[in-house]
Structure formats: C-alpha cells, structure tokens
Amino acid sequence: MDPIREHLQSMTRRHFFNRTALGLGSAALTSLLPNPLGGAEAAVKAGGLGDLPHFAPKAKRAIYLFMNGGPSQMDLFDYKPKMDALFDQPLPDSIRQGQRLTTMTSGQARFPVAPSKYKFARHGKSGAWVSELLPYTAKMVDDIAIIKTIYTEAINHDPAVTYICTGNQLPGRASLGSWLSYGLGTENQNLPAFVVMTASWSSGKTAQALYNRLWSSGFLPSKHQGVALRSQGDPVLFLGNPDGVSAETRRQMLDALSRLNQKHMDEVGDPETQARIAQYEMAYRMQTSVPELVDITKESKSTLEMYGPDVHKPGTFAASCLLGRRLTERGVRFVQIFHRDWDQHGNINGHLPPQCRDVDQASYALITDLKQRGLLDETLVVWGGEFGRTIYCQGKLTREDYGRDHHPRCFTVWMAGGGIKPGISYGETDDFSYNIVDKPVHIHDMNATILHCLGIDHKRLTYRFQGLDQRLTGVEEHHPVKDILL
Numbered sequence: 001m002d003p004i005r006e007h008l009q010s011m012t013r014r015h016f017f018n019r020t021a022l023g024l025g026s027a028a029l030t031s032l033l034p035n036p037l038g039g040a041e042a043a044v045k046a047g048g049l050g051d052l053p054h055f056a057p058k059a060k061r062a063i064y065l066f067m068n069g070g071p072s073q074m075d076l077f078d079y080k081p082k083m084d085a086l087f088d089q090p091l092p093d094s095i096r097q098g099q100r101l102t103t104m105t106s107g108q109a110r111f112p113v114a115p116s117k118y119k120f121a122r123h124g125k126s127g128a129w130v131s132e133l134l135p136y137t138a139k140m141v142d143d144i145a146i147i148k149t150i151y152t153e154a155i156n157h158d159p160a161v162t163y164i165c166t167g168n169q170l171p172g173r174a175s176l177g178s179w180l181s182y183g184l185g186t187e188n189q190n191l192p193a194f195v196v197m198t199a200s201w202s203s204g205k206t207a208q209a210l211y212n213r214l215w216s217s218g219f220l221p222s223k224h225q226g227v228a229l230r231s232q233g234d235p236v237l238f239l240g241n242p243d244g245v246s247a248e249t250r251r252q253m254l255d256a257l258s259r260l261n262q263k264h265m266d267e268v269g270d271p272e273t274q275a276r277i278a279q280y281e282m283a284y285r286m287q288t289s290v291p292e293l294v295d296i297t298k299e300s301k302s303t304l305e306m307y308g309p310d311v312h313k314p315g316t317f318a319a320s321c322l323l324g325r326r327l328t329e330r331g332v333r334f335v336q337i338f339h340r341d342w343d344q345h346g347n348i349n350g351h352l353p354p355q356c357r358d359v360d361q362a363s364y365a366l367i368t369d370l371k372q373r374g375l376l377d378e379t380l381v382v383w384g385g386e387f388g389r390t391i392y393c394q395g396k397l398t399r400e401d402y403g404r405d406h407h408p409r410c411f412t413v414w415m416a417g418g419g420i421k422p423g424i425s426y427g428e429t430d431d432f433s434y435n436i437v438d439k440p441v442h443i444h445d446m447n448a449t450i451l452h453c454l455g456i457d458h459k460r461l462t463y464r465f466q467g468l469d470q471r472l473t474g475v476e477e478h479h480p481v482k483d484i485l486l
Contacts, residue, residue: 048185053455059418069342149427174218187331231315346403384413419453
C-alpha cells in the first residue's frame with residue numbers, strides 16, 4: 001500500500017470535520033445496516049487492509065517453528081543410503097560444481113563424504129523416510145508435507161536468517177509476521193497480532209545471536225512489530241505497574257498521554273503517532289490478557305503429558321509450543337518460536353540428539369493438540385531453519401562422529417495445517433543431498449506459499465518505501481508451491 005494514501009486516510013479530526021459534512025451521519029447509518037462480513041469474526045477483527053484477504057484463506061493464522069542454525073537434512077529427513085559406500089571418499093567436483101564455501105571449510109585440503117550415522121525408516125501411509133532422532137515426528141508424517149528442496153543464496157547465519165524472515169539479506173526490512181499484522185490485522189484486540197518466543201536449548205553450546213530485527217516491522221508502522229514473550233520475570237518487559245502505581249493511576253496516566261499524543265496528531269498528522277497511542281493501549285490491555293495466557297494450570301493432565309515434562313519449565317520449546325497453541329486459539333495472527341544452536345560444525349553425535357529431543361515431542365504435541373481441538377485446518381504450522389548442512393565433513397571424520405558446514409543449496413522444511421496437503425514428500429535432491437534434481441523451492445516461494453495459505457497474493461501485498469513497492473518475496477518472479485496446496 002502507498003504510505004501517502006495511508007497518510008491521507010489517517011485524517012486529523014480537524015480535517016475530518018472540515019471536509020466531511022455528512023461523515024457522522026454516514027457513520028451512524030452504516031452502524032444500523034447489516035454487516036456484510038457478518039458473525040463474530042467481523043466484530044473482533046481489527047486493523048488490516050481493506051482489500052485483504054485477496055481470496056478465501058485456508059488458514060486464519062500461522063505458527064512458525066524456526067530451528068535457527070541450519071538442521072542437518074541428511075541426518076533427519078533426506079535419506080541418502082548410497083553414501084555409506086562412499087565413507088571418507090572426496091566429494092566429487094562434479095557434485096560440488098565450484099560452490100561457494102564458508103571460511104570454516106574453504107581451507108580444508110579435502111572434503112570427505114560423511115554418511116549419516118543415524119538409522120532411517122519409512123513411516124505412516126505415506127512411507128516418508130524419517131531419522132531415528134525424530135520418533136515423534138515420524139508418528140505424524142501423514143499430517144505434514146515434507147519439502148526437501150528449499151534453497152537460498154545466503155551461506156552465513158546472520159544474512160541467511162534475516163533473508164528468510166524478512167525477504168532480504170540486509171537488515172531493515174519488515175518481517176513475515178509484521179507483513180501479516182499489517183495486511184490482515186488481528187482477531188484479538190487484547191493481544192498482539194504477532195508474538196515471538198526464543199526457547200532454551202540443550203546442546204550445551206553457545207548459540208548464534210538472535211536480533212529483534214528478525215521480528216521488526218522495518219519500514220511498516222511500528223505497531224506491527226513482533227512482541228517478545230519472556231520466560232522469566234514479566235512475560236513482556238515493562239508490562240507490570242511499578243511499585244506504588246495502582247491500576248487507576250496507570251489508567252489516568254495513559255489517558256493524559258493519549259490526549260497529548262492526539263494533540264500532536266491533530267497538529268502534525270503523523271500516522272506513527274497513532275501507532276504510539278495504539279501501543280500504549282495494547283500494553284494496558286495486555287496487563288490482564290497476558291497473565292491469563294501464560295497460566296497453564298487449567299490445561300488438562302493429558303495435554304500437559306502430551307507435550308512432555310519440559311512443558312513445566314518456562315522458556316523451553318515445549319512450554320513455548322503450548323503457549324503457541326494458546327495464542328492461536330485466542331486469535332493471534334502469527335506466532336514465531338525460535339530454537340537456537342542447530343549448528344553442528346563438529347561433534348554431531350553430542351549436539352544433534354539433544355536438539356532433536358528438545359523439539360521432537362513438542363512439535364508432535366502441537367500438531368496433535370491443534371488437530372484435536374479442530375484448529376489445525378485453520379492454522380498453518382511451519383518447521384525449518386535458514387539453510388542445511390554439507391554432506392562432506394568439517395574437521396575430523398569417524399564413523400561415529402563428524403561435523404557439517406553450512407549448505408544453502410538444499411535443505412528440508414515441513415509444513416502442516418491450513419491449506420497444506422498432508423502426507424506428502426516434495427522434491428528430490430541428488431545422492432549427496434547437495435544439489436536439487438527435481439522441484440526446487442526458493443525461500444521466496446516458501447514465503448509466497450505461507451501468504452497464499454492465509455489468503456494473500458504475495459505480489460499484491462506491497463508497501464511504498466524508498467521509491468519502490470516493497471514486498472516480502474522480492475522483485476524477481478516467485479510463486480506459491482501449488483503442488484503442496486489443498
């Protein structure tokens with residue numbers, strides 16, 4: 001949307017009364033007419049663009065389980081049994097094809113093939129191959145679509161995760177959740193449209209940093225940025241009243257602040273002032289809604305057991321997934337859960353299994369929980385990272401232990417729920433899980449698919465910034481992956 005038009009639509013009160021003689025009468029008449037949208041949904045939806053969704057959505061909201069660091073696809077989903085016979089053999093030049101390498105392996109004298117040490121088996125009616133590291137995920141393969149041919153141009157963590165979250169390797173762009181908040185608005189005015197959680201991890205290593213620009217609104221109005229839920233102290237910073245400040249005093253302060261901001265809005269007409277007013281009011285409403293959200297004491301015993309013992313530890317991936325379901329059923333548009341340190345450059349045997357244990361049961365529980373509550377059909381769930389790992393070993397290679405470097409040319413993501421065909425595996429990589437041989441899916445195609453499930457044509461969701469119509473999926477030609485859509 002053109003921000004100039006948006007600015008003109010955000011008229012000050014003075015302009016409103018000067019230019020709209022029949023405005024109040026029209027508003028009164030409109031309130032008496034039947035609502036064309038009808039039902040409770042129209043009553044609770046707030047914000048968003050008037051022309052969205054562009055078509056009937058399959059999903060109303062989404063949960064993104066982001067495995068930050070780059071999960072090893074050939075150790076989890078992309079089964080490559082022929083590699084066993086090539087143990088410690090050099091990666092053929094015909095496979096590498098001069099691919100760009102990171103500085104962590106570019107100086108190696110050789111690139112020995114490291115077969116996965118983990119056993120694979122077929123599961124479900126679909127017969128999908130899944131590693132022994134993911135026994136719970138294996139139980140739900142008929143509910144998910146496994147996409148083995150995602151690729152990206154970024155080869156290092158920071159640009160890669162920025163790229164997949166915001167559509168550009170350079171910081172400053174709007175994140176996926178912010179685009180959804182901007183375009184579709186919210187169904188719960190007492191909670192943010194976009195919520196982020198950063199879960200704890202068990203690998204025992206120091207992880208790559210996560211920056212709040214990954215859930216930033218970028219050039220979009222700031223009210224669309226993600227709100228981070230914390231596992232310790234107040235769930236949201238500065239949400240509680242300071243000692244000695246009562247709820248009544250807080251309300252009086254916000255009313256006075258709102259009047260000052262409105263005065264500034266009347267004089268200047270800056271839409272960002274409206275965002276500031278909305279954020280203060282949201283914070284006030286969240287003082288009641290957030291404590292209720294994070295109180296899981298009323299969840300059934302069977303539900304808690306399904307998520308596993310970690311669900312009782314605030315900040316774990318299991319606890320975050322349960323909160324994700326609770327946010328979803330309360331109408332929050334987009335929930336993103338980051339789980340860090342999927343970055344096994346060495347000692348994969350020591351670091352990858354605990355990472356999988358962190359997320360495997362909880363991911364299964366989330367899908368099962370949503371399905372049991374009738375929410376899965378209208379909730380899109382995505383699991384994946386920013387790139388994959390190399391078939392060649394970084395560092396010392398043994399049959400039992402090895403490391404893998406970053407690999408952008410192919411990696412695996414799974415999707416489930418609203419609008420996604422269940423029980424399919426999509427795309428094929430070569431015998432080395434190094435190059436894509438059938439049905440490539442760029443990360444822009446994946447984001448276009450996510451938007452499509454939510455009723456959005458990715459080419460039409462734009463925002464004028466720096467003289468360009470910016471969009472999440474960039475300016476090159478990209479498309480939703482229609483073969484995985486219902």
